[in-house]
Amino acid sequence: MDGDTPRPRFLQSPNLVSRDVAGDTVVVPICRGVGDLDSIFTFNAVGTFLWGLLAEARSASELAALVARRFRVPEDAALADVRHFLAELAGVGLLETL
Numbered sequence: 324m325d326g327d328t329p330r331p332r333f334l335q336s337p338n339l340v341s342r343d344v345a346g347d348t349v350v351v352p353i354c355r356g357v358g359d360l361d362s363i364f365t366f367n368a369v370g371t372f373l374w375g376l377l378a379e380a381r382s383a384s385e386l387a388a389l390v391a392r393r394f395r396v397p398e399d400a401a402l403a404d405v406r407h408f409l410a411e412l413a414g415v416g417l418l419e420t421l
Contacts, residue, residue, distance in 0.1 A: 332380035332421040333409055339417060341374065348374050350417060364417065369394060373408060380421050383409060 335341075341350040348371040350364040366374055372393060376386055386409075387402035394401070412418045 330382040330384065332382050333377060333386075333413075334380040334419045334421060335374070335377045336417050336419055343371070347371055350374070352416060364415070369404075370408065373405065377418070 336352075339350055339352045341348055343349075344365075346368065348366040350366070352362050369390065373386060373390065376389060383402065383405050387398055387405045390396065390405060391398040391401040409418065413420065
């Protein structure tokens with residue numbers, strides 16, 4: 324991408340509730356049925372870090388740079404993992420794309 328092309332930015336959906344439980348994040352969409360246990364999502368340490376960052380709109384490359392720095396991994400590997408994570412979140416309706 325060239326520098327003039329706007330990059331999509333991602334943000335937590337407002338239609339959910341999330342809580343920190345023993346260092347992991349638990350996310351429950353509020354638009355689904357109360358007893359629908361398939362609608363509960365949990366994130367490990369990296370997912371929890373990303374989820375916190377997604378409280379503000381950010382691009383995949385911004386997120387990857389922060390993950391690479393925090394977890395001391397190569398930025399290209401972080402970017403691949405971040406894109407996968409974002410695709411999964413978008414697929415289940417946990418993200419808004421701006």
